[in-house]
Amino acid sequence: MQRSQHLGGLAMAEFLAHPKVVGLAGFGPCLVAACYLDRASGTYPYCKAHIQRLRISREKPGFNEAVWRRTERAVCSTREVSLRGLPDRLVAEILYALSSRVDNGYKLRPECLRPLYDRLRAQQTGRLEEVTDPEGAGYGREHATMIRAAQLALARLNATPETERVKDVWDMTVFGHVGVVPFTAITQKPLREAMKIWVYDDLPRRRNKNAVHHARGIIAAVAMLSESLRLQRPDRGEVPAAWGRGDIVAYCNRMGHLTATGQQSASRRLAYTRFVRRVLVRFRTLGLTGPGGVLEGVPVDFAIWPEDMPDEPEDAEAGRDLPEAVMRVLCENLDRLEELSSTETRVATELLIDTGRRPDEICSLAWDCLESDPDGSPVLVYDNHKAYRLGRRLPIGGETAEVIRRQQQRVRDRFPTTVPARLKLLPQLRTNPEGTKPITDIATAHRKWVASLPDFAVPVITTEAGARVTHLVPFDRARIFPYAYRHCYAQRHADAGVHPDVLKELMDHRLISTTQGYYRVGAERRREAVDRVTALQFDRHGNRVWRAAQSLLDSEHVRRAIGEVATPYGVCREPSNVAAGGHACPLRFRCLGCEHFSTDVSYLPDLQAHLADLLRNRERLMSAFEADDWARTQAMPSQEEIDRVRRLIDRVSSDLDQLTAEDRAQIEQAVTLVRRSRTVHLGMPRIGQPLPDVRPPRNHQP
Structure with missing residues (x-):
């Protein structure tokens, strides 16, 4: 002044x-x-x-x-937040928490921060860890979330694997993963400490995203053993040296009881028993049961032997694929999914349907995930996190590639300044200023979308008064989830006749047995389908055989399994050729001229494809194709063979046309199941044969 x-x-x-x-x-x-x-x-x-x-x-x-x-709070000033009046330690914690929050992509709003710090000042808080129950202390939901995030960031500030391994709840971020792993369900302290050592030893060998999930599964299995010890033993299982064979028997009986009463599935019982067996063996190899170990004195018979293992549960169903009617409804309502959630969720769902990848593989796609083969065909580049196989390449169709291109343009428009190599194809909507964070989960939005759709109805065939009748019954919505699209992808390709070895590569499996679990049919359904197509069986002249057969006897099913061998367009029953596994035929793929050959309605697509090949080859040989006369004569398809194939196709098609609409639908469904269950490639080898287009149709593209 x-x-x-x-x-x-x-x-x-x-x-x-x-x-x-x-x-x-x-x-x-x-x-x-x-x-x-x-x-x-x-x-x-x-x-x-x-x-x-x-x-x-x-x-x-x-x-x-x-x-x-x-x-008392400070005088409010635009875009300013006062930290005056707070202890120096608390100010330092607040500043570090704010820095961590900015690094995670959150925006800082003074109108939100100001009342939070005023409340901390009013309550004379010295350190953030003193706020043990933010919501109970009067903080709002947003402020409580910020306090918990700040406490978590401070806890991780000086945390190391060595300091974390002694806790009962591990923050897996310290180990390079995401989430937490609690050991609190294991009530016996020696067993809990042993499990900490086991998980600490096992983590370096888990290089993919499933490390935390795997650790939780193992701990849950050992927690079941801990619960059994607590319930069965008078000392509640607190003395490891007192454990013995009787405790293992009690654990196995308890697992059987939980399965019999429906409290757990047979597959979980088998998995948990395997986990416990593996852990108990590893305890000994780690020296935990020896002198000075946390489980010192545990008897040798405290172990699960091979004869203690439960039987493998039967897989009576072919994967978890969705019926065609359900897929049609889902594809017709993709616009509603975009309205309820976001464009990213809709695109992720479309890519799951079209590519059959796992949900985390789609969610984590890079912006530049679309490439082309030398012939110009589009290829999806993704990372198989489960098997730790990076840079995998999957052939995709042009429509799917166009979905990716449109999404790439949307991302570039939203994040024009970010380097493309850092962008994600499906960036999350919040706390993502540069577009480098992918969406992490679409299951919640997908579940809400499915719940909002009208009832699903699928055809089911029943027998009424000796006749087969088709009824429409409701479909269980719980079976519609993102991973089911992977089963649908495998099923569509299997139905289209893709060879199992090729399908194994498409699914990115190491073992073909894993792939077969995605599309095989149960024995009962397969037998019913065989019964149906057998009623429409023909010999090489097109004459109907077994016309009066309603179903095959058990002995006939066995005979068909061991007394015939697959040929390109049917089956062969010539004894010497069957005994040689199909490698002793002197006619060399001239099956249509052999009396031991027969076919049925399920081979109609193969016969039609064969006729097209014969006509195409004849036209090429009759054109200016340079070859010696003897080679041209032997390679030229005969008119008799062409007429035989045409006559056989006309005969099969004619019998199909005489069926009622309902019988025809049942036959078509049976043909699909029979063709699905074939695990051999029928026909001459073809080099460079393109994959069939099995993409479900869409009514509208985003």
Whole structure:
């Protein structure tokens, strides 16, 4: 402030330069700890705003001005948040938490931070860890979330694997993973400490995203053993040296009881028993049962032997693929999924349907995941996190490639300044300013979408009064989940006749037995389908055989299994050729001229493809194709063979046309099941044969 004596009518510049014009000292800062303003006068030690607040606060009973000074909030200022009045330790924690929050892509809003810090000041909090129950202490949901995130960031500040391994709940971020692994379900301390050692030893060998899931599964299995020890033993299982064979028997019986009463599935019982057996063996190899170990004195018979293992549960169903009617409804309602969730969720679902990849493989796709083979065919580049196989290449169709191109353009429009190599194809909508974070889960949005759709109805065939009748029954929505599309992908290709070895590569499996589990049919359904197609069986002349057969006897099913061998367009029953596994035929794929050959309606697509090949080859040989006469003569398809194939196709098609619409639908369904169960490639080898287009149709593209 400035004060002057009366100096007459001086101009402003002369007034300021006059030697009698001097500056006077201020009244000092406001005594409210959070305030950054100066006092308004020498009468009150507060700024003007806090003088007004003081007058109001004094009217409250039990008012303490000293406490009020320490806890009163600062004067609100645009885009500013005051940390004055907070302990130095708390200020440092807040600043580090804010830095961590910014690094994670969150935006900082002063209108949200200001009331949080005012409450911390009002409660005289010294450290963030003192706030044990944010919501119970009166903090709102958003503030409680921020406090918990800050506490987590502070806990990770100096955490190392060595400090984390002694805790009962591990933060797996310290080990380079995501999530937590709790050991609290294991009540016996020696067993819990042994499991910590086991998991700590096993983690380096788990290089993919499933490391945390695997550790939780193992711990859950050992927790079942811990529960059995607690319930069965008088000492509640606290003394490892007292464990023995009887405890293993009790555990196995308890697992059987839980399965019999429906509290757990047979597959989980088998998996948990395998886990426990493996862990108990590893305890010994790690030296935990020896002198000085945490399980010192555990008897040798405290182990699960091979004869203790439960039987492998029968897989009576062919994977978890969805019926065609269900897939049709889902594809027709993809627009609704986009309305309920986001474009990214819709695109992720489309790619799951079209490519059959695992959900995490689709969610983590890079922006530049679309490439081309030398012939220009589009290829999807993805990472198989489960098997730790990076840079995998999957052939895809043009429509699927167009879905990816449109999504790439949307991402570039949204994040124009980010380097493409850092972008994700499906970036998450929030806390992602640069587009480098992918969406992590679509299951919740997918479940809401499925629940919003009308009832699904699928055809089911029943027998009424000796006749087969088709009924529409509701389909269980619980079977519609993102991973089911992988089973559908495998099933569609199997139905289209893709060779199992090729399908194994498409599914990116190491073992063909794993692939077969995605599309095989149960024996009962396969037998019913064989019964149906057998009723439409023909010999090489097109004559109907077994016309009166309603179903095959058990002995006939066995005979068909061991007394015939697959040929390109049917089966062969010539004994010597069957005994040689199909490698002793002197006719060399001239099956249509052999009396031991027969076919049925399920081979109609193969016969039609064979006729097309014969006509195509004949036209090529009759054109300007350079070859010796003897080679041209032997390679030229005969007119008799062409007529035989045509006659056989016409005969099979004619019998199909005579069926009623319902019988024809049942036959077509049976043909699909029979062709699905074939695990051999019928026909001459073909080099470079393109994959069939099995992409479900869409009514609209985003």
